[in-house]
Amino acid sequence: MAEASPLHHLYFAGIDIGSTMTKAVIIDAAGAVIAAIKGPTGAEHRHLANEVMAKALESAGLKLEEIFRIVATGYGRFNVPFADEHITELSCHARGVYHVFPGARTVVDIGGQDAKCLKVREGRLVDFAMNDKCAAGTGRFLELTAQSLGVGLEGLAALSQKATKPVEISNMCTIFAQQEVVMRLSQGERIEDIIAGLHRALAERVAALARRLGVEPEVVLTGGVAKNAGMVQAMRAALGCDLLVPPEPLLTGALGAALLAKEHTERLLAQGKPLEVKARRLEKATFYTGG
């Protein structure tokens, strides 16, 4: 109960700046989500993590001063000027997924720019594997091929359900796969079968990454790609096991970040350290450039 906690008046936020989407989650001292906002990271929005945060505050009916601790995650996590700490999206996903599915041992996250598999014990990241090749095996692969098929991301799931005989897509290079798609179309293959073939090819690739780590149930799929029912089905088939999908598969990173912010504060409290609110302003994010 929130009332029972000495932190009851405090709120915590997680902000996850991914390659495609920026997500913010605000939780209360009981861990209940009171605001969850998604917005495109996009070229022009790249520095506007502050706006996503402002929207989350508005949705929660809170002021910035009421947020006790903010954790930034995702590839844009560095130098979010209003964050107290940055933690990798791997640990944040592990923590967020545990909140939704306490039995989770394996997390497969397919985002816009990478795919990762996490081994999780009670919400803690214990091992991981990430794709380290290119766009192959990522949401971007689906996005671009959907584009060249003229169906858009939203069309993928529905169309793939109508497949009767998924075609073999052998090339996982995003550019070459598109050429293969064009070739298949000219051979008279049905678009539904091509899409199902693309899903299968992507799922096989990510499953191979997961097998490197060892797949233990329960297995959870997160990231934007988990919103595509055709992909979820293909992942189930590729992994040969059941797959859980959180109601909001994009938000587990930001949720985990908020929960880690809360737990950090609880540790401070347990150590008898004074809780001081950091003075901060919602400033534009600056991005890590490698220098």
Add this chain to the structure above:
Amino acid sequence: MAAKGLLRAEEVYHDPTRRVRELRAKGKKVIGYPCVYVPLELLAALDIVPYRICGEMREPVTEADRVLPASFCPIMRSCLDCSLKGRHDFLDGTITVHASDPQEKTARIWQSYTRLPYFHFIDMPGTTRTEALEYFASQLDGMVTTLETFSGKKLSADRLNKAIEAYNQQRLLVQSLFELTKPSPPLVSGTEIVKVIKAVMSLPVDEGNQLLNEVLEEVKARKEKPQAKRARLLLWGSTTDDAAVMSILESNANVVFAEDCAGYRPYRGKVIVATDEVMALAIHYLLEITCARTFVQSTATPTKKDYQQDLQGRYGYLKSIISDWKIDGVILLLVRYCDPFAFEVPAVKDYFASLGIPATYIEYDYTEGSLAPMRTRVEAFLETIG
């Protein structure tokens, strides 16, 4: 007054060819080598300055693409590219080694396209058996012959012993430098060590030794030490000679031991002359350099196959590093297409697991663009080890 110690190392690190260019202008012969299996003593004894050819991560490969296939060691690709662009125009020749197929094949292309006066290729045996050792020694005899012809000098036992002494001194100095990373916080950072070693590899042996002595003295005395960070890491891999890569690894950790070809590996052990100097060199280079390309057959169980004993035979030297340097975790860092090391990864990971040491494998494509993803992997790894 010329810069000394770490400042001098920094200077040479950023402009590694300057000193050898000066020496060449004064009439010295300079021979480049990309691989640590080349016995530098033989060059120094004939008054030739060895220069370690390194890749340049920031230089986009353009020229080498004309002559090399696409899926190929990015470091060799970069080394050749720099040569084709005239960056190594001070060299009188190159010595390459059959340490990996990319190096062997690149060597030939190097020779064909740069047309340097001297070229030698060492056919490095793939095992550490006695007959392999004898073959390697005969290869080194062959190298002495070509070097003598090229330099117009005769190799004397006296000069060779002096050179062996100087390089043994260098090994000892680098080993002493790594002694200074044993305390917490370490007295010298992994990033500083990368710069020092790259500088040493770009200088004649006596100047390298002088630099090392200055650095040792300086870091022992300085007040501003590196900070103790989240974990003490061992880096295991092929070659990490770029300070930007090391500083990514050191963002939240201290890399206190670098087991790679621009770290401790070339400086392990020493050359011990019993009777024959060339055989002594062969023993040291074949048996003491722990490059993944050499197959170390298990001596423990020649007939009974025991995986753990086999691992112990191949990687036993890592065990004392783990305990002496109080290692919390291991980064297995390879550039893409480094097959000799990539083949070792599963086994060496098993070995670290048997010691209870967490290890993570990171592959990068030898571009600056790979640094940000590398940082995420390193941070996530640190988060797993707490």
